[in-house]
Amino acid sequence: MAVQPEGTPCWADAMSSDLEGAESFYGEVLGWTFAQARSEFGDRTEAYADGRAVAAVVPPVPGQEGRSPWCLYFAAEDAVATAERIRAHGGEILTGPVRVVDLGSMCLARDPGGVVFGLWQAGTHEGFQAVAEPGAYTWAEIFTRDPATSDAFFSSVFSYRQRHMEDEEGDFRIYDLGERTVLGRMEMGEEFPPEVRPHINVYFGVGDCDEAVARAVGLGGELRFGPMTTPFGRFAAIGDPQGASFSVIDTGTTEGEMPELTDVS
Structure with missing residues (x-):
């Protein structure tokens, strides 16, 4: 790439x-x-x-x-x-x-x-050689307890355009570069224990979310959320045996209508 x-x-x-x-x-x-x-x-x-x-x-x-x-x-x-x-x-x-x-x-x-x-x-290493396919980086979301500060910071540093999506589960925004969506931002509510630090959650593509979860748990990993099917794919949050959090997503399995997004001025 x-x-x-x-x-x-x-x-x-x-x-x-x-x-x-x-x-x-x-x-x-x-x-x-x-x-x-x-x-x-x-x-x-x-x-x-x-x-x-x-x-x-x-x-x-x-x-x-x-x-x-x-x-x-x-x-x-x-x-x-x-x-x-x-x-x-x-x-x-x-x-x-x-x-x-x-x-x-x-x-x-x-x-x-x-x-x-x-x-x-x-330099000679340009970064990901594959994205948005099984085994490759597919998506990421900023998890922050101070969404206004993170929104202002990342948009100032990288010139992101923001769009807002809010539902009953909390405040969510996406960041665009030009016409390309590159990142999400989620507010960390009370459901996140105080010891969970703000972080970026990285998603990797899989062919079957449930099979990936079963393999992870069988190898000593921890299922932390899901699996859940959304308009964007079926995903789950996992902790590896050393506690590192990441998510897997099957973008070929979807459910529901895509949400409406509002530009943030």
Whole structure:
């Protein structure tokens, strides 16, 4: 895939203290295969779906204890300039920007509401080689306890256009880049225990949601929500054996009418 416009989700990695266990779990649940870990890249191990790079598994890194186990990275044309915008709008830079040999430049940041995310300025590694298919990144949602702050921050940093959808379950918005929808934002209500930090929930595509859940639970994972069928697909939230949260979605199984969305001025 080509380099994506700034603000597009372009890569994801899972931080794990048991890399072998993580590879076994995600290999069975999502069908991933893995490259050999490379010490020059901090023992980062790249994951593949049908031979195409879709994510990575990395060991814990000092100074990154505040990040969620799964981290979503957004494309940046100039990571240094984007990091400056993050600071200017009340965010915090946790790591970088730092050059990763010829692969590109990365940065970890936190929004004013506590949501940790990454930036990736592409070099030879452009990001996801497949999206929106089984085993590949398909969708993501910001979960925040301070939606107004997160909305203002992300739209200022990445020039997102916002559309609003509200139902009886809470406040939800989607973020668009031009005419392309790239991200969702969900308010964390009282149903989220205080110990659950603001985060970005990453969805990976599967051919059958229920089968993926059964495999995950059988391997020591935890079903946290669902499965539930929506107009966007049948999905479930899962915790891996080390506690990292992610979701799986079968976009071919849908139910109900698409909701109406209202532009936010």
